[in-house]
Amino acid sequence: MTAVAETLDAVQSATEGGYKWGFSTEIEMDMAPKGLNEDIIRLISSRKEEPQWLLDWRLKAYAAWLKMEEPHWAMIHHPPIDYQDLHYYAAPKKKAGPKSLDEVDPELLKMYEKLGIPLKERAILAGVELPEGEAPQVAIDAVFDSVSVATTFKATLAKAGVIFCPISEAVRDHPELVRQYIGSVIPAGDNYFAALNSAVFTDGSFVFIPKGVRCPMELSTYFRINARNTGQFERTLIIVEDGGSVSYLEGCTAPQRDENQLHAAVVELVAMNDASIKYSTVQNWYPGDAEGRGGIYNFVTKRGICKGANSKISWTQVETGSAITWKYPSCILQGDGSVGEFYSVAVTTNHQQADTGTKMIHIGRNTRSTIVSKGISAGKSNNTYRGKVSVLKGAENARNFTQCDSLLIGDQCGAHTVPYIESRNPTAKLEHEATTSKISDDQLFYCRSRGLSQEDAVGMIVNGFCRDVLKELPMEFAVEAQKLLAVSLEGSVG
Amino acid sequence: MLEIKGLEASIGDKQILRGIDLVVPSGEVHAVMGPNGAGKSTLGYVLSGRAGYEATAGLATFNGADLLDIEPEERAALGLFLAFQYPVELPGVGNANFLRTALNALRRARGEAEMDAPGFLKLARAEMKRLSMPDDMLKRNVNVGFSGGEKKRNEVLQMAILRPKLAILDETDSGLDIDALRIVADGVNALRGPDFSALVITHYQRLLEYIVPDRVHVLVSGRIIRSGGPELALELEANGYAGMVADAA
Ligand SMILES: Nc1ncnc2c1ncn2[C@@H]1O[C@H](COP(=O)(O)OP(=O)(O)OP(=O)(O)O)[C@@H](O)[C@H]1O
Numbered sequence: 019m020t021a022v023a024e025t026l027d028a029v030q031s032a033t034e035g036g037y038k039w040g041f042s043t044e045i046e047m048d049m050a051p052k053g054l055n056e057d058i059i060r061l062i063s064s065r066k067e068e069p070q071w072l073l074d075w076r077l078k079a080y081a082a083w084l085k086m087e088e089p090h091w092a093m094i095h096h097p098p099i100d101y102q103d104l105h106y107y108a109a110p111k112k113k114a115g116p117k118s119l120d121e122v123d124p125e126l127l128k129m130y131e132k133l134g135i136p137l138k139e140r141a142i143l144a145g146v147e148l149p150e151g152e153a154p155q156v157a158i159d160a161v162f163d164s165v166s167v168a169t170t171f172k173a174t175l176a177k178a179g180v181i182f183c184p185i186s187e188a189v190r191d192h193p194e195l196v197r198q199y200i201g202s203v204i205p206a207g208d209n210y211f212a213a214l215n216s217a218v219f220t221d222g223s224f225v226f227i228p229k230g231v232r233c234p235m236e237l238s239t240y241f242r243i244n245a246r247n248t249g250q251f252e253r254t255l256i257i258v259e260d261g262g263s264v265s266y267l268e269g270c271t272a273p274q275r276d277e278n279q280l281h282a283a284v285v286e287l288v289a290m291n292d293a294s295i296k297y298s299t300v301q302n303w304y305p306g307d308a309e310g311r312g313g314i315y316n317f318v319t320k321r322g323i324c325k326g327a328n329s330k331i332s333w334t335q336v337e338t339g340s341a342i343t344w345k346y347p348s349c350i351l352q353g354d355g356s357v358g359e360f361y362s363v364a365v366t367t368n369h370q371q372a373d374t375g376t377k378m379i380h381i382g383r384n385t386r387s388t389i390v391s392k393g394i395s396a397g398k399s400n401n402t403y404r405g406k407v408s409v410l411k412g413a414e415n416a417r418n419f420t421q422c423d424s425l426l427i428g429d430q431c432g433a434h435t436v437p438y439i440e441s442r443n444p445t446a447k448l449e450h451e452a453t454t455s456k457i458s459d460d461q462l463f464y465c466r467s468r469g470l471s472q473e474d475a476v477g478m479i480v481n482g483f484c485r486d487v488l489k490e491l492p493m494e495f496a497v498e499a500q501k502l503l504a505v506s507l508e509g510s511v512g
Numbered sequence: 513m514l515e516i517k518g519l520e521a522s523i524g525d526k527q528i529l530r531g532i533d534l535v536v537p538s539g540e541v542h543a544v545m546g547p548n549g550a551g552k553s554t555l556g557y558v559l560s561g562r563a564g565y566e567a568t569a570g571l572a573t574f575n576g577a578d579l580l581d582i583e584p585e586e587r588a589a590l591g592l593f594l595a596f597q598y599p600v601e602l603p604g605v606g607n608a609n610f611l612r613t614a615l616n617a618l619r620r621a622r623g624e625a626e627m628d629a630p631g632f633l634k635l636a637r638a639e640m641k642r643l644s645m646p647d648d649m650l651k652r653n654v655n656v657g658f659s660g661g662e663k664k665r666n667e668v669l670q671m672a673i674l675r676p677k678l679a680i681l682d683e684t685d686s687g688l689d690i691d692a693l694r695i696v697a698d699g700v701n702a703l704r705g706p707d708f709s710a711l712v713i714t715h716y717q718r719l720l721e722y723i724v725p726d727r728v729h730v731l732v733s734g735r736i737i738r739s740g741g742p743e744l745a746l747e748l749e750a751n752g753y754a755g756m757v758a759d760a761a
């Protein structure tokens with residue numbers, strides 16, 4: 019049996035068990051049968067009351083997907099995914115999770131404790147089913163204080179003219195914007211997972227920053243109502259008009275479980291003249307147990323286009339979760355003088371596999387890009403940086419600086435660097451630096467001789483290694499991410 | 513009080529220490545001298561618990577606690593401090609962050625309240641001023657790009673802030689200019705008192721003019737072959753180790 023099928027069957031049996039215990043039949047009514055075909059896509063589109071053009075777009079993506087093959091060039095291995103064995107529509111999402119904390123992987127609970135997450139939140143994050151009558155929303159409000167915060171938050175944004183809402187809401191309320199931009203950066207048939215997403219996406223965010231507006235606050239998925247029920251096929255679209263700017267935070271440091279093992283998100287960014295977009299991610303999906311069982315497969319397509327002159331797109335990511343990470347946030351530097359940045363920390367432990375990196379496509383003149391990638395591998399994990407810097411003919415004076423550092427912990431893990439460089443303009447200046455190192459016994463002993471525990475010493479050295487990336491994160495995120503890095507690697511040394 | 517009895521130690525299967533007996537009472541400063549490769553640094557590492565430096569026989573206690581049985585950080589919590597002969601670089605780790613984390617780890621282990629950032633900065637600045645160190649030393653990454661002498665001074669700064677009860681200084685004077693030498697000596701002398709003891713490993717009698725030791729021990733081939741007062745250092749300076757080794761044999 020395929021891995022995804024196993025998980026889903028487990029979910030299925032729990033759900034079936036759930037009915038016996040008297041759960042709402044709403045689930046039954048709103049769960050599409052397993053499998054993917056045109057009818058399912060029509061069902062999704064009609065449930066979301068979408069316009070015809072979007073249905074057509076989805077169907078076209080589906081037709082493209084049918085002709086495509088799952089990519090196999092990445093350094094990842096997993097049992098085959100049976101795409102006909104998934105539910106592509108289920109709403110409202112009721113978690114068919116463990117019944118109490120006793121049923122949750124104790125390692126996961128330990129991690130919550132170390133991250134300082136209160137007991138009540140731990141249950142929610144672990145996907146524990148709450149007893150009937152105790153609506154999860156209430157608990158979530160307690161977690162993020164969301165109702166009151168979100169309300170003031172929305173008012174401030176509206177005043178500034180910023181649109182920030184679930185993408186399905188944007189399809190309804192701002193169809194002309196969505197129609198203009200969706201798929202404009204990542205075409206529906208871009209790659210296997212993007213095509214799948216285009217056909218079946220159900221959740222995600224939409225952000226529109228009008229001309230000259232600097233978004234008055236950091237936009238975080240925390241504050242989106244129901245953000246906890248992150249979809250399996252999320253689609254996010256961010257558009258910033260001339261002179262506008264926004265900083266968007268995605269994810270959460272607390273490890274989250276999800277009943278969907280396969281995740282295939284798409285994120286598209288569009289920056290016009292002098293616009294800037296800073297997109298920060300902390301990804302900590304459940305990595306599976308120590309053997310890697312039950313972890314999330316995360317196949318993400320993220321791409322931004324610097325359409326206007328002197329625009330800027332900056333990706334920062336801290337990836338510590340998931341059994342498999344397949345992700346290459348990229349920048350198309352079309353506008354003259356535009357700037358692309360990619361700052362990444364990817365941590366793999368146990369049996370995790372990460373194949374991640376970026377593409378910087380220099381099209382405009384005087385375009386500049388910076389890539390700083392820090393890969394940390396421990397246990398039996400594999401960590402690959404895969405990057406491409408491509409300078410097209412017209413990109414006079416393009417500049418790229420790439421720094422790829424790998425840190426190995428133990429001797430059973432792997433670190434790989436696969437940089438592609440392609441330059442068709444002789445004025446381009448491209449620099450690439452790469453290092454591979456180990457946490458040395460000298461460093462550990464030095465720290466410990468000063469009183470630091472082994473784990474604090476590892477945390478300190480690893481955070482030092484990642485400093486150039488962490489300093490790009492917004493303050494609040496950076497502090498959490500530091501803690502997360504230390505906790506993720508606990509027990510990896512010695 | 514540091515008490516070492518019949519201490520033998522190996523690196524891999526190579527025996528380095530061949531039976532060390534040494535007592536440093538509280539309040540005293542002892543110097544250890546000896547030729548290159550004698551085992552001086554090894555003694556410091558074994559006492560502070562470096563992996564790969566295995567005590568194969570004998571005892572080492574500090575104020576009654578068995579040192580050899582516990583983790584390096586536990587030894588630090590007891591008050592042990594090793595100023596490294598070759599201080600280690602920690603890229604990306606700010607000196608201030610490192611020092612405050614270390615200080616608070618020690619305070620926690622001793623059941624004391626942690627020190628907040630402003631309190632720490634005040635303490636660190638005062639110590640740096642006393643050691644004539646520039647303020648930007650705190651902002652720089654631990655030992656990264658430091659000159660040889662700056663690294664040694666940074667060790668002394670750490671010692672001044674962490675306030676150990678037993679300091680082992682492994683050639684902290686090597687590579688220092690005259691002014692720096694005096695500063696290092698001041699750092700040690702400032703800590704001197706009834707609850708502080710130190711083991712000062714050095715090749716040069718000159719340091720001992722600034723830090724006057726209560727006892728001087730001569731370590732050769734993993735054994736202490738002679739002990740005496742400060743005058744022993746002068747004798748070594750005049751005659752070298754050769755004669756002494758012949759006498760001891
Ligand atoms: N990792 C190691 N593997 C094998 N032998 C080692 C190792 N480290 C040290 N030694 C050996 O142990 C012996 C003692 O070394 P140690 O560093 O303690 O000498 P020392 O007295 O401090 O010398 P110096 O005055 O040059 O600093 C030397 O012969 C050295 O070569």
Ligand SMILES: [Mg+2]
Binds near residue numbers: 552553554597682683
């Ligand atoms: Mg030495």
